[in-house]
Amino acid sequence: MSTLEITNLHKEFVDVYTGETVTAVGDVSFGIEQGEFVSILGPSGCGKTTVLNIVAGFDTQTSGTVHVDGRAVDGPSPERGVVFQSFALFPWKTVLGNVIFGLRMRGVPRRERDVIAQQYLQLVGLEGFERKFPHELSGGMQQRLGVARVLANEPAVMLMDEPFASVDAQTRRKLQEELTGIFETKRPTVFFVTHDVDEAVFLADRVVVLSARPSRVSEIVTVPLERPRQWRAALDSAEFRHTVTYLTDLLAGDEPGVPADVDRA
Numbered sequence: 001m002s003t004l005e006i007t008n009l010h011k012e013f014v015d016v017y018t019g020e021t022v023t024a025v026g027d028v029s030f031g032i033e034q035g036e037f038v039s040i041l042g043p044s045g046c047g048k049t050t051v052l053n054i055v056a057g058f059d060t061q062t063s064g065t066v067h068v069d070g071r072a073v074d075g076p077s078p079e080r081g082v083v084f085q086s087f088a089l090f091p092w093k094t095v096l097g098n099v100i101f102g103l104r105m106r107g108v109p110r111r112e113r114d115v116i117a118q119q120y121l122q123l124v125g126l127e128g129f130e131r132k133f134p135h136e137l138s139g140g141m142q143q144r145l146g147v148a149r150v151l152a153n154e155p156a157v158m159l160m161d162e163p164f165a166s167v168d169a170q171t172r173r174k175l176q177e178e179l180t181g182i183f184e185t186k187r188p189t190v191f192f193v194t195h196d197v198d199e200a201v202f203l204a205d206r207v208v209v210l211s212a213r214p215s216r217v218s219e220i221v222t223v224p225l226e227r228p229r230q231w232r233a234a235l236d237s238a239e240f241r242h243t244v245t246y247l248t249d250l251l252a253g254d255e256p257g258v259p260a261d262v263d264r265a
């Protein structure tokens with residue numbers, strides 16, 4: 001069994017004003033292996049955030065199941081750390097205080113949590129900023145702090161919902177490269193939501209493609225790229241370009257040319 005197993009997930013919302021039912025997630029099933037990076041790619045409004053919220057335990061499904069390490073999800077837990085688009089840092093706590101918070105909640109002794117926090121701040125390139133407050137950091141630095149805070153808890157699954165959507169294109173590429181570096185060092189299990197095809201391919205081991213609402217898994221594509229990854233090399237690589245073209249066609253509803261290593265879902 002995979003570390004994260006999503007089976008026949010289905011979610012309906014009822015509009016409180018009209019009483020109408022909206023099916024956000026039709027029937028979604030897929031798994032993520034331990035230490036695997038999976039991008040969840042799909043058109044806007046197809047239910048990606050809804051699936052992530054259910055996996056995080058922030059929302060409940062109408063039917064279907066989510067298991068992490070064989071246990072059914074029944075609420076939020078530090079074993080499923082979330083990096084939000086809006087960072088969700090504590091503005092009144094320092095950089096160090098933000099990273100230490102989860103460790104303290106888990107009862108990690110003080111000396112140990114300082115060492116762990118320093119290690120993760122170094123990993124994301126924020127050493128020297130321990131005493132700063134979030135508002136004193138750039139958007140990209142806040143995002144890296146969000147990553148460090150989640151990683152410091154060593155979650156079974158790290159959930160990320162378009163975490164780089166609000167930074168400029170240049171910074172985004174840098175953060176994406178840094179995230180692949182962190183992933184290669186720490187090998188967390190990652191569930192990464194995006195509607196950016198390049199980003200999905202650059203980061204992931206596999207890309208789960210969701211159809212428009214009510215969403216289903218239309219295909220799961222294995223990314224044929226070596227690690228470590230760098231944008232320069234990726235853009236020069238025919239495999240990268242083929243995979244991006246294939247997924248772009250798929251999202252556009254065209255009949256794509258089939259590359260060598262595509263697993264039909």
Ligand SMILES: Nc1ncnc2c1ncn2[C@@H]1O[C@H](COP(=O)(O)OP(=O)(O)OP(=O)(O)O)[C@@H](O)[C@H]1O
Nearest residue numbers: 013014022024043044045046047048049050051195
């Ligand atoms: N709390 C809610 N109440 C009612 N409808 C909702 C709620 N949350 C989401 N929806 C609906 O469910 C559908 C899926 O929304 P969701 O936010 O999961 O999409 P998404 O794939 O994350 O989109 P995007 O790429 O734009 O972030 C949409 O039609 C949305 O309007």
Ligand SMILES: [Mg+2]
Nearest residue numbers: 048049050161
């Ligand atoms: Mg969303």
